[in-house]
Amino acid sequence: MKGKEETPRLLLRMYERMYRYFGPRHWWPAESPFEVIVGAVLTQNTAWGNVERAIRNLKERRLLSLDGILSTPLDRLAELIRPSGYYNLKAKRLKAVVRFIAEHYQGNLDRMREESLEKLREKWLTVYGVGPETADSILLYALNKPIFVVDAYTKRIFSRHGLVDLNDSYEDVQAFFMRHLPCEVQLFNEYHALVVETGKTFCRKKPKCEDCPLNGIGKSGKTLT
DNA sequence: CACCAGGCAAGTA
DNA sequence: TACTTGCATGGT
Numbered sequence: 001m002k003g004k005e006e007t008p009r010l011l012l013r014m015y016e017r018m019y020r021y022f023g024p025r026h027w028w029p030a031e032s033p034f035e036v037i038v039g040a041v042l043t044q045n046t047a048w049g050n051v052e053r054a055i056r057n058l059k060e061r062r063l064l065s066l067d068g069i070l071s072t073p074l075d076r077l078a079e080l081i082r083p084s085g086y087y088n089l090k091a092k093r094l095k096a097v098v099r100f101i102a103e104h105y106q107g108n109l110d111r112m113r114e115e116s117l118e119k120l121r122e123k124w125l126t127v128y129g130v131g132p133e134t135a136d137s138i139l140l141y142a143l144n145k146p147i148f149v150v151d152a153y154t155k156r157i158f159s160r161h162g163l164v165d166l167n168d169s170y171e172d173v174q175a176f177f178m179r180h181l182p183c184e185v186q187l188f189n190e191y192h193a194l195v196v197e198t199g200k201t202f203c204r205k206k207p208k209c210e211d212c213p214l215n216g217i218g219k220s221g222k223t224l225t
Numbered sequence: 226c227a228c229c230a231g232g233c234a235a236g237t238a
Numbered sequence: 239t240a241c242t243t244g245c246a247t248g249g250t
Binding site: 047050084 | 244245246247248250
């Protein structure tokens with residue numbers, strides 16, 4: 001009864017700690033909403049640096065567009081995105097994604113933005129290669145819809161602090177954050193970006209927990225793993 | 226050298 | 239519903 005009511009303040013304090021440590025992340029790093037969508041697929045279980053090369057390859061050939069990806073043969077597309085890993089798989093996924101945008105919205109992302117968050121999420125989840133995190137990343141970072149993005153770092157960090165369970169489902173964890181945080185696009189944008197930065201910096205194989213901005217906060221004063 | 230990164234789908238029990 | 243496996247490059 002009393003612990004539940006302070007969760008919102010705790011989550012905001014953790015946000016403040018990360019923000020003061022790292023500053024604004026300026027996510028998503030892309031020049032256009034379409035580039036966000038492509039990046040969201042390419043970064044699946046892949047380091048962002050590898051994605052940047054793949055995106056650069058597409059840009060150099062001026063193929064980073066709906067028509068560009070639609071008209072590029074599958075093998076050719078796979079070759080261009082090779083640095084991002086899983087390239088055969090991701091080439092198919094990119095094709096499915098651009099087909100979806102073309103067929104349902106005439107290739108117009110502004111039109112897509114007019115639909116409700118709930119409807120869009122449901123539709124994106126039917127697209128081949130688009131799971132919950134990719135769908136939510138697109139909704140938040142390409143379409144500016146207020147939804148909280150969960151990833152592996154989110155589960156690691158917040159389960160370590162005793163706020164969620166490691167084997168909670170994606171939607172469980174997402175519901176936790178959306179229940180306790182103000183529903184604001186800008187907050188969700190910065191929050192997830194800061195979680196990823198914190199995870200990358202302190203929560204990898206050789207964690208330097210002693211400098212983590214989240215140390216000693218909340219119920220578990222322990223360090224991250 | 227092994228291990229892992231801003232997941233997902235398909236197959237199995 | 240809840241595991242398991244394949245997908246693959248590049249950095250540490």
